[in-house]
Amino acid sequence: MGVINGRLLFIFLMTAGFFISCQKEVDGLITTGPVIPVNQKPRVGTIWTYRYYTYNIDGSLHSTETCIHKAQSEEIIAGEKWLKIVNVAMDTVVYLLNAKTGGLFQYTNNNSFLLCKYPAMLNDLYPTFNEGSTENFSVKGVNDTLPTGIGDVPANYYEGVKGIQLIDLIWYNDHAWIVRKTQYRNRSRLTPFYFKYYTYFLDRIVY
Numbered sequence: 001m002g003v004i005n006g007r008l009l010f011i012f013l014m015t016a017g018f019f020i021s022c023q024k025e026v027d028g029l030i031t032t033g034p035v036i037p038v039n040q041k042p043r044v045g046t047i048w049t050y051r052y053y054t055y056n057i058d059g060s061l062h063s064t065e066t067c068i069h070k071a072q073s074e075e076i077i078a079g080e081k082w083l084k085i086v087n088v089a090m091d092t093v094v095y096l097l098n099a100k101t102g103g104l105f106q107y108t109n110n111n112s113f114l115l116c117k118y119p120a121m122l123n124d125l126y127p128t129f130n131e132g133s134t135e136n137f138s139v140k141g142v143n144d145t146l147p148t149g150i151g152d153v154p155a156n157y158y159e160g161v162k163g164i165q166l167i168d169l170i171w172y173n174d175h176a177w178i179v180r181k182t183q184y185r186n187r188s189r190l191t192p193f194y195f196k197y198y199t200y201f202l203d204r205i206v207y
Contacts, residue, residue: 040175041207042097043071043207044072044083046207047068047070048204049203049206052066052067054198055199059196069094070085080100097177098112099118099174102117103119104174108130118156120142120156122141122142125138128160135162137160140158141156141171146180148202148203149201149203156173165186166184167184167194168181168183169182180201
C-alpha cells in the first residue's frame with residue numbers, strides 16, 4: 001500500500017511540475033532559461049531579450065516578435081565610457097547608455113542627456129533630448145513592482161511628452177535598465193493622430 005501511495009505521489013508531483021512549466025510558458029513570464037536575479041549591472045556582453053509587440057492604429061495587435069539588444073562595446077566619448085547597445089538582428093545602434101550620478105543617461109545629438117532619473121521622486125520633471133528632438137519627462141511611479149520575464153522587479157515609471165503629446169512610457173530598473181517601453185507615433189501629417197505603435201517587455205537578461 002505504501003509503495004502504491006509513493007508512486008501516486010511521484011506521478012502527482014511530475015504532473016504538477018509539467019503543468020506549472022507549461023503555464024509559465026503560456027503566460028509569457030519565462031521564455032527561455034532560469035530566472036536570473038537582477039543584482040548585477042549591465043556591462044559589455046549583457047544581452048536583453050524582449051517580447052516586441054507592434055499595434056495597428058485601432059489598437060489591435062499587429063505583430064509579435066523577439067527582439068534582442070546587446071551591449072556590444074564600450075565607447076569613450078568626451079572622456080566618458082558609454083555602452084553601445086545594438087539591435088542584434090538589424091545590427092543597428094539603439095542607444096549609447098551610461099548609468100552615472102543622477103540616473104541613466106544616453107549620448108545623443110552630440111551630448112549627454114538624462115533618460116531615466118534615478119533616484120527620483122514622484123512628479124519629478126526634467127527636460128531631455130530623445131530620438132531626434134527635445135522631450136520632457138516626468139516621474140509617474142517610484143519603486144513599483146513590475147512583472148517581467150525574470151520575475152517581479154522594482155521599477156520607476158516615466159512618461160515623455162513632446163509638445164503636448166505623450167510619446168514615451170518607460171519602466172526602469174537600475175540593474176536591468178529598460179525593462180519595458182511603449183511608444184506612441186503620429187499616423188498622419190495633415191491631422192495629427194497618435195496611436196500606440198509598439199511595446200517591448202523584458203523576458204530575459206544575461207549579464
